[in-house]
Amino acid sequence: MIKMLEGKDLHKYFKMGTTTVKALRGVDITLESGDFTFIVGPSGSGKTTLLDLLGALSRPTKGRVLYKGKELNKFNDYQLSMFRRKKVGFVFQSYNLNRSLTALENVLVPIQPQGVTQKDVKRAKKLLKEVGLGKRTNHKPTQLSGGEIQRVTVARAIVNQPDIVLADEPTGELDTKTGENLMKYMRKLNEKKGLSFLIVTHDTEYIEEGDRLIEMKDGKLHKKT
Amino acid sequence: MYKISLKNLFQNKKRTILAVIGLSIAIVGLISLISLSSGIRHSVEESFTIMGGIMVLEEGATGLDSLLTEDIATEIERIPGVSVVSPGVEVMVNTIDGEVPEVRGPMAGVILGIDPQKEMERANGGIYNQNLIRGSFLRTTYESSVLISRDAAEDLEKSVGSSITLNGETFRVIGIYSTGTQFMDMAYVVPIDKARDMGNMAPGESTYLHVGVNNPDEEDRIANMIEFRVDGIEAKSASQWTDEIGSIMDQMNLFFLGIASIALLVGAIGIINTMLMSVMERTREFGVLKAMGWTKENIVKLVVLESLILGIIGGIVGIILGIGLVEVAKQFMPFQPVITPLLVISAFILSVILGLIGGTYPAWKAAQLDPVEAIRME
Numbered sequence: 001m002i003k004m005l006e007g008k009d010l011h012k013y014f015k016m017g018t019t020t021v022k023a024l025r026g027v028d029i030t031l032e033s034g035d036f037t038f039i040v041g042p043s044g045s046g047k048t049t050l051l052d053l054l055g056a057l058s059r060p061t062k063g064r065v066l067y068k069g070k071e072l073n074k075f076n077d078y079q080l081s082m083f084r085r086k087k088v089g090f091v092f093q094s095y096n097l098n099r100s101l102t103a104l105e106n107v108l109v110p111i112q113p114q115g116v117t118q119k120d121v122k123r124a125k126k127l128l129k130e131v132g133l134g135k136r137t138n139h140k141p142t143q144l145s146g147g148e149i150q151r152v153t154v155a156r157a158i159v160n161q162p163d164i165v166l167a168d169e170p171t172g173e174l175d176t177k178t179g180e181n182l183m184k185y186m187r188k189l190n191e192k193k194g195l196s197f198l199i200v201t202h203d204t205e206y207i208e209e210g211d212r213l214i215e216m217k218d219g220k221l222h223k224k225t
Numbered sequence: 226m227y228k229i230s231l232k233n234l235f236q237n238k239k240r241t242i243l244a245v246i247g248l249s250i251a252i253v254g255l256i257s258l259i260s261l262s263s264g265i266r267h268s269v270e271e272s273f274t275i276m277g278g279i280m281v282l283e284e285g286a287t288g289l290d291s292l293l294t295e296d297i298a299t300e301i302e303r304i305p306g307v308s309v310v311s312p313g314v315e316v317m318v319n320t321i322d323g324e325v326p327e328v329r330g331p332m333a334g335v336i337l338g339i340d341p342q343k344e345m346e347r348a349n350g351g352i353y354n355q356n357l358i359r360g361s362f363l364r365t366t367y368e369s370s371v372l373i374s375r376d377a378a379e380d381l382e383k384s385v386g387s388s389i390t391l392n393g394e395t396f397r398v399i400g401i402y403s404t405g406t407q408f409m410d411m412a413y414v415v416p417i418d419k420a421r422d423m424g425n426m427a428p429g430e431s432t433y434l435h436v437g438v439n440n441p442d443e444e445d446r447i448a449n450m451i452e453f454r455v456d457g458i459e460a461k462s463a464s465q466w467t468d469e470i471g472s473i474m475d476q477m478n479l480f481f482l483g484i485a486s487i488a489l490l491v492g493a494i495g496i497i498n499t500m501l502m503s504v505m506e507r508t509r510e511f512g513v514l515k516a517m518g519w520t521k522e523n524i525v526k527l528v529v530l531e532s533l534i535l536g537i538i539g540g541i542v543g544i545i546l547g548i549g550l551v552e553v554a555k556q557f558m559p560f561q562p563v564i565t566p567l568l569v570i571s572a573f574i575l576s577v578i579l580g581l582i583g584g585t586y587p588a589w590k591a592a593q594l595d596p597v598e599a600i601r602m603e
Contacts, residue, residue: 048601057516057596078520085518092600096513100232110517112226160518 004068004163004196005031005054011062012049012219023049025219026063031164031198036190038207039200041216047200048168050216054198055088055166056080085110089157093169097141097149097156103128104137107156120159127155131185147178151185158189164196165189171203179203226523230530233503240499245539247495248579251488252543252572253550256564258481260551264562266474272408273463273470277349279436279448281460288432289315289335293458295429300455301436306447308439309346312431314338314420318413321381322390334377336391337412338420340366347437353402353414360385360400363416371396372414375403389413392423407560436460489579492539496583500532504591511591512599521592528588529581536580540573547572 012024024046031037031054039047052058053065056072065072067087075083084090097106107124108116128137131151133144141149150170157165167186171179183206189195199206207213215222234241273280281301283291298310316336318326326334341363344351353372354362363370371389373381378401383389387398391413404410415423421430438447444462451460461469504511511524519527548569551562 052597055516057600081515081518081520083518084516090513090516092513092516094509096509096600098229098233098510100236101229105229105232109229109514110519112229113519113523156517 002033002068003030003066004033004035005029005198006066007050007054007060007063008066009063010050010053010060010065012046012053012058013061023219024053024060027216027219027221029054029214029221031196033163033196034190034194035196035198035212036187036210037196037198037212037214039198039214039216040202040204040207041222045216045222046219047216049219051166051168051198051200055090056083085113086160087163089160089162089165091150091153091157091165091167091170093172097152099141102138102140103133103144103148103152106141106152107159110156110160124155124159127159128152130189131155145178146174147181150174150178150182154182154185154189158193158195162195164198167197167199169200169202171201171206176205179206226527227530227534230527230534233507233527234531234534237503237506240502241535244495244499244535245542248492248536248539248576249543249546251485251492252540252576253547254488255485255575256544256547256568256572257550257554257562258485259478259568260547260562260564261554262474262478262481263565263568264558264560265477266471267563268407268560269470269474270467271406273466275352275404275406275409276435277441277463278347278438279444279451279460279462280466281434281436281451281458282432284457284459286459289317291432292426293431293434297455297458298429298431298434301434301451301460304447304450304454306438306440306443306450307436308348309343309437311340311343311347311351311435311437312417313433313435314417314424314426314430315432316392316420316424319392320390323393334411334413336420336423337414338417338424339363339414340417342366347435348441352404352409353400353412356402356404357400358403360398362400363414366416367418368416369394369396369419370399370416372400372402373398374410374412375401376410377413391415394419394423489575492576493579493583496532496535496539496580497586499535500528500584500587501590503531504528504587507591508594508599508602511594512596512602515594515596516600524592525588528591529584532584532587533577533580536576536578536583539580540576543576544569544572 007027007029010024010027014021014023027050039050041047053060059073067083072080072083098109104124107128108120111120125137128134131154133148133151136144136148171182174182186197190197281293283293298312301307302310318334318336345354349355358375363372373383378384383398385398385401389396389398396415421428438444445465448460448462448465452458514524548564551564555561
């Protein structure tokens with residue numbers, strides 16, 4: 001297995017008025033290609049902050065994030081944007097789709113800056129088909145259910161063929177059955193394409209045998225299995 | 226990316242329409258004011274060019290308020306190089322066939338009294354004489370005859386032989402003219418002594434004097450000479466009047482531009498406001514875009530493109546409405562406002578620039594958003 005993303009002694013502090021909140025207090029983590037990893041833990045344990053650092057959405061106060069051995073701290077803003085565009089895909093808890101665009105157009109948004117080709121459109125359509133939305137490509141988010149919206153966001157996260165998808169509570173706003181279905185789609189992508197997933201969740205019922213599980217507490221890794 | 230910008234704009238149609246209206250009103254203002262000013266200038270310049278010669282008015286007078294005595298005319302006639310001094314009397318039209326004209330003031334037309342003999346002695350043979358299209362010219366200085374313009378003949382349904390009553394005095398239409406310039410076509414041309422009676426002026430008095438010279442190249446010099454020799458008057462050649470009117474029009478243009486600038490500023494603020502509101506409402510969207518690898522430049526481009534589209538739509542709508550308004554206004558004006566391609570292009574470029582400027586600050590704000598905070602903003 002290839003080491004893909006590594007966090008070494010990660011610290012993240014936030015200023016809240018006069019007090020400093022220590023969200024992460026020295027986290028070491030290694031994600032390998034093909035992993036299907038869950039991060040669980042109580043609210044405020046630092047799960048989302050860790051995800052943000054690994055996805056280069058913010059920089060650590062202390063410590064290093066390495067992508068295939070390259071230190072992200074040394075990347076400038078533009079290089080970090082390129083890293084997020086090409087190597088990482090994000091799925092968030094809230095339905096973060098553009099309401100004025102169709103499902104297909106939303107999937108193509110990450111490609112827009114470099115210019116959308118016919119090949120991209122074909123790939124986006126194929127991805128929507130893979131997540132079960134082949135017949136709803138021209139529907140707008142207001143015409144889709146919560147589960148369908150999250151499947152569009154999964155398709156959008158992988159349209160640029162990233163190495164890893166970072167999902168922050170992707171089932172948080174879905175009912176159990178829809179959540180299970182979404183998780184099934186993500187597992188399928190992991191198995192068929194070898195795509196890595198790092199999923200922050202509260203819902204331990206989605207965790208299966210063979211998955212990597214990381215538990216966090218008070219800004220530290222509590223347990224790894 | 227323009228497709229996304231366009232769709233984003235129409236996500237909040239009301240706000241977009243309001244911003245477009247704000248900008249287009251400013252463009253309508255710009256087009257109508259500048260075309261009005263250009264129209265006045267064009268018409269006045271055209272009139273002076275056709276008239277030729279030297280125009281003499283009482284010092285400080287602006288037109289109908291001028292009063293010149295007979296001895297002034299006599300004095301000017303004695304100046305070497307002067308070929309003819311043709312007096313003119315102007316009286317405002319108050320009633321036509323017993324009815325008050327719909328348009329009041331000078332725009333209703335003017336009764337112009339001339340001396341037919343003197344007019345025909347002028348180098349161009351008299352403007353109204355030369356531009357007669359039907360009937361005949363006036364013969365004496367005291368007859369109940371009138372020349373009317375083709376426009377007036379059409380409006381009032383008159384023809385040669387019809388009678389017309391101006392300010393209670395009845396005349397017979399003996400000729401119809403068309404000079405092709407709106408200012409000059411506003412005149413009901415009557416014998417000078419009739420006009421003096423109507424304006425309660427003494428014999429020999431006039432509103433203006435038109436001075437013909439032997440050598441047209443000497444007009445400016447002789448005009449200066451007249452001003453030097455005769456007290457209490459202003460004498461200027463057609464080109465000098467044109468220059469003076471031109472400088473007045475330049476000041477008027479500046480004033481109009483000032484008013485239009487305020488409207489344009491309000492339009493630009495409208496765009497900034499629209500785009501700022503839009504950026505604030507879409508904070509989470511920009512956070513997500515950053516997470517998906519959009520650079521700051523990409524986000525700036527998206528927002529500026531949106532405001533640019535607002536500018537383009539506002540410009541096009543403003544130009545169409547402006548041209549429409551001017552076309553309607555033409556029906557009620559004694560001169561034709563002039564819309565040049567340069568004015569239309571300038572108005573469009575201005576609205577595009579306003580769109581760009583209006584979007585720059587909101588775009589910068591959007592680009593500076595912290596993705597982590599933006600994505601999780603409630």
